[in-house]
Amino acid sequence: MLKTNGRRVTNRDVARLAGVSTAVVSYVLNDGPRPTSETVRGKVLKAAKALDYHPNAIARGLRSQKSHAVALIVGDYEPLDVFISPYHAGVLTGLIDGLKQHGYYLMVYPVGVHEDLTALQKLLRDGRLDGVVMRLVQDPPANQALLKLIGSVGLPCVSIERTAPNSKIPSVTIDEQTGGYEATRHLIAQGHKRIAHIHGDLRYLSARIRLERYKQALLDAGLKVDENLICGGTWEPADGAKAMTQLLKLKHPPTAVFAANDSLAFNALQVLRLHGVHVPDDMALIGFDDIAIARESIPPLTTMRIPLIEMGQQAAALILKAIHADGEHVTSVTVQTELIKRKTA
Amino acid sequence: MLKTNGRRVTNRDVARLAGVSTAVVSYVLNDGPRPTSETVRGKVLKAAKALDYHPNAIARGLRSQKSHAVALIVGDYEPLDVFISPYHAGVLTGLIDGLKQHGYYLMVYPVGVHEDLTALQKLLRDGRLDGVVMRLVQDPPANQALLKLIGSVGLPCVSIERTAPNSKIPSVTIDEQTGGYEATRHLIAQGHKRIAHIHGDLRYLSARIRLERYKQALLDAGLKVDENLICGGTWEPADGAKAMTQLLKLKHPPTAVFAANDSLAFNALQVLRLHGVHVPDDMALIGFDDIAIARESIPPLTTMRIPLIEMGQQAAALILKAIHADGEHVTSVTVQTELIKRKTA
DNA sequence: GTGAAAGCGCTAACAA
DNA sequence: TTGTTAGCGCTTTCAC
Numbered sequence: 001m002l003k004t005n006g007r008r009v010t011n012r013d014v015a016r017l018a019g020v021s022t023a024v025v026s027y028v029l030n031d032g033p034r035p036t037s038e039t040v041r042g043k044v045l046k047a048a049k050a051l052d053y054h055p056n057a058i059a060r061g062l063r064s065q066k067s068h069a070v071a072l073i074v075g076d077y078e079p080l081d082v083f084i085s086p087y088h089a090g091v092l093t094g095l096i097d098g099l100k101q102h103g104y105y106l107m108v109y110p111v112g113v114h115e116d117l118t119a120l121q122k123l124l125r126d127g128r129l130d131g132v133v134m135r136l137v138q139d140p141p142a143n144q145a146l147l148k149l150i151g152s153v154g155l156p157c158v159s160i161e162r163t164a165p166n167s168k169i170p171s172v173t174i175d176e177q178t179g180g181y182e183a184t185r186h187l188i189a190q191g192h193k194r195i196a197h198i199h200g201d202l203r204y205l206s207a208r209i210r211l212e213r214y215k216q217a218l219l220d221a222g223l224k225v226d227e228n229l230i231c232g233g234t235w236e237p238a239d240g241a242k243a244m245t246q247l248l249k250l251k252h253p254p255t256a257v258f259a260a261n262d263s264l265a266f267n268a269l270q271v272l273r274l275h276g277v278h279v280p281d282d283m284a285l286i287g288f289d290d291i292a293i294a295r296e297s298i299p300p301l302t303t304m305r306i307p308l309i310e311m312g313q314q315a316a317a318l319i320l321k322a323i324h325a326d327g328e329h330v331t332s333v334t335v336q337t338e339l340i341k342r343k344t345a
Numbered sequence: 346m347l348k349t350n351g352r353r354v355t356n357r358d359v360a361r362l363a364g365v366s367t368a369v370v371s372y373v374l375n376d377g378p379r380p381t382s383e384t385v386r387g388k389v390l391k392a393a394k395a396l397d398y399h400p401n402a403i404a405r406g407l408r409s410q411k412s413h414a415v416a417l418i419v420g421d422y423e424p425l426d427v428f429i430s431p432y433h434a435g436v437l438t439g440l441i442d443g444l445k446q447h448g449y450y451l452m453v454y455p456v457g458v459h460e461d462l463t464a465l466q467k468l469l470r471d472g473r474l475d476g477v478v479m480r481l482v483q484d485p486p487a488n489q490a491l492l493k494l495i496g497s498v499g500l501p502c503v504s505i506e507r508t509a510p511n512s513k514i515p516s517v518t519i520d521e522q523t524g525g526y527e528a529t530r531h532l533i534a535q536g537h538k539r540i541a542h543i544h545g546d547l548r549y550l551s552a553r554i555r556l557e558r559y560k561q562a563l564l565d566a567g568l569k570v571d572e573n574l575i576c577g578g579t580w581e582p583a584d585g586a587k588a589m590t591q592l593l594k595l596k597h598p599p600t601a602v603f604a605a606n607d608s609l610a611f612n613a614l615q616v617l618r619l620h621g622v623h624v625p626d627d628m629a630l631i632g633f634d635d636i637a638i639a640r641e642s643i644p645p646l647t648t649m650r651i652p653l654i655e656m657g658q659q660a661a662a663l664i665l666k667a668i669h670a671d672g673e674h675v676t677s678v679t680v681q682t683e684l685i686k687r688k689t690a
Numbered sequence: 691g692t693g694a695a696a697g698c699g700c701t702a703a704c705a706a
Numbered sequence: 707t708t709g710t711t712a713g714c715g716c717t718t719t720c721a722c
Contacts, residue, residue, distance in 0.1 A: 696720095
């Protein structure tokens with residue numbers, strides 16, 4: 001905290017210089033809650049400027065019980081990878097932006113799924129936060145400890161990417177159902193009958209939904225689900241290459257592939273090129289997310305776009321609403337995916 | 346901030362339940378500064394647990410003038426891209442990790458180079474920060490406003506990636522001199538005589554150093570610097586493709602290319618593949634940074650690795666030292682780049 | 691070894 | 707319209 005060699009400039013210094021009381025200084029600087037005369041107002045403003053006065057947020061926070069700070073709590077299996085993933089980076093960016101515009105600050109706090117929660121509890125009960133945006137990764141009951149902790153502290157909270165089971169926490173979710181379905185539909189619409197799916201880490205709900213909706217789209221189109229055409233392992237990009245290699249070895253290989261995210265798709269694409277398979281003629285390919293690599297890849301990837309920055313901004317809007325709602329209900333938001341047609345399907 | 350339906354549990358509640366004064370509660374919970382008897386200690390601890398007491402950080406901060414919070418201020422031309430860049434994501438990750446281990450929290454604050462600084466000034470003078478880690482992007486005099494602001498608030502500060510001119514601010518820098526030189530040396534060592542360089546956005550110091558060191562390495566090896574072999578534009582990945590296309594059109598094309606970062610190198614690589622140029626036999630290629638794409642690309646990129654996470658951790662160590670140093674000198678740190686030999690050179 | 695109380699800087703209720 | 711002052715929750719000095 002600030003440690004000037006001279007004394008810190010306070011409320012009282014301004015009051016003294018302006019020849020008024022500290023209350024008036026407060027009234028002027030906060031534009032209320034009581035009116036002030038123009039003359040006094042001018043004197044206070046002048047004194048504040050002369051002294052280069054900046055109100056102390058800590059003192060103000062102690063008094064008003066508001067910190068104007070929000071934390072982003074993001075759980076993951078590998079907390080050190082969290083912000084390196086383009087996925088979270090996008091959300092983080094939108095969130096910061098949305099908060100900054102309203103004078104709120106963002107604290108970032110990654111937490112490993114098996115990490116002890118006492119440190120987090122300390123942060124949450126500290127009084128230094130006005131609200132929390134959290135990103136759950138695990139399913140119940142594994143995420144119950146975190147959820148219970150957040151519930152117990154009574155802080156306004158918004159869940160991002162998925163809903164918080166058994167709670168009234170509002171959320172910003174992706175319409176995964178439609179996204180996975182439409183990605184598959186797009187391939188079907190191009191006349192493909194043998195469509196494979198490279199799935200993500202099935203510990204993640206999004207991976208499971210995409211897989212399930214892929215199947216549903218096939219069935220709805222009167223196509224059979226062939227388990228041989230379903231492969232994958234984790235979100236590790238290398239698994240995309242592995243899966244594609246596997247698919248190419250099939251006696252009866254697919255003519256199109258829906259990969260659960262762009263990294264997987266991109267790595268699969270590289271394998272195709274290595275084997276001289278022409279994309280999209282010999283093999284169509286669609287990804288998911290629309291991260292930078294999708295545009296940069298040659299050929300550029302067709303993909304289902306998730307509006308990451310928008311998600312972050314929506315989360316910012318929601319948590320601000322929740323902070324000011326004072327118990328009133330805040331409605332959840334679902335963002336839509338969008339088919340981005342490029343050159344691979 | 347926490348708003349329980351019941352009253353907040355405070356110091357006094359614990360004191361009352363334990364039958365002691367608030368002073369003793371503080372002594373026990375903070376292990377000092379005065380000793381306490383074992384009996385009293387037990388009673389206080391028990392009462393604190395019974396009431397689920399958590400000290401209020403704001404009140405504590407007001408009293409102690411310490412917040413245990415640090416901000417990462419990162420300037421850039423496009424503030425919305427800041428944390429999406431794998432570069433900053435790595436630094437951010439290391440920084441959070443290093444701070445968390447010492448009970449400090451990180452606030453993130455991107456700032457556009459042409460942005461008005463009053464909002465930032467407010468944050469810095471707020472009293473809510475114990476220190477600042479900043480990443481300058483512009484050169485003097487353009488960065489002077491930011492630098493002057495930070496200097497004037499008297500907060501402990503650490504500069505990351507580059508030094509802060511005309512100031513005693515300690516820094517975590519990369520040994521760019523060696524990095525750019527060694528990358529070029531590596532290509533020379535393989536017998537290449539015509540080596541091109543795809544440079545980055547020359548508004549950035551790192552881009553300029555890499556270019557300059559590339560030239561120096563050539564000269565030191567008795568090779569001529571051919572301006573036709575130097576191209577590039579911005580850090581935009583697409584410029585890597587553009588530059589490589591240009592190089593291939595030369596009557597006398599290079600046999601090796603040093604790209605100023607991995608994204609540029611990767612996009613250049615795609616162009617090579619498109620033209621059927623074999624890498625590394627017909628054209629060797631080396632990148633810089635060692636971001637994920639360098640590993641995932643096929644063939645994987647040879648590159649100069651920057652230890653991003655380590656940089657963040659070093660920055661954390663330095664800012665913590667600066668916060669506790671109380672005016673004493675904190676020495677700067679330089680991290681080394683490392684040649685990662687993969688398949689493109 | 692412990693209690694009482696001052697005071698960190700601010701806001702707002704109470705008085706005037 | 708403005709001044710006085712209590713008090714947010716904590717740490718630490720002063721007194722015992």
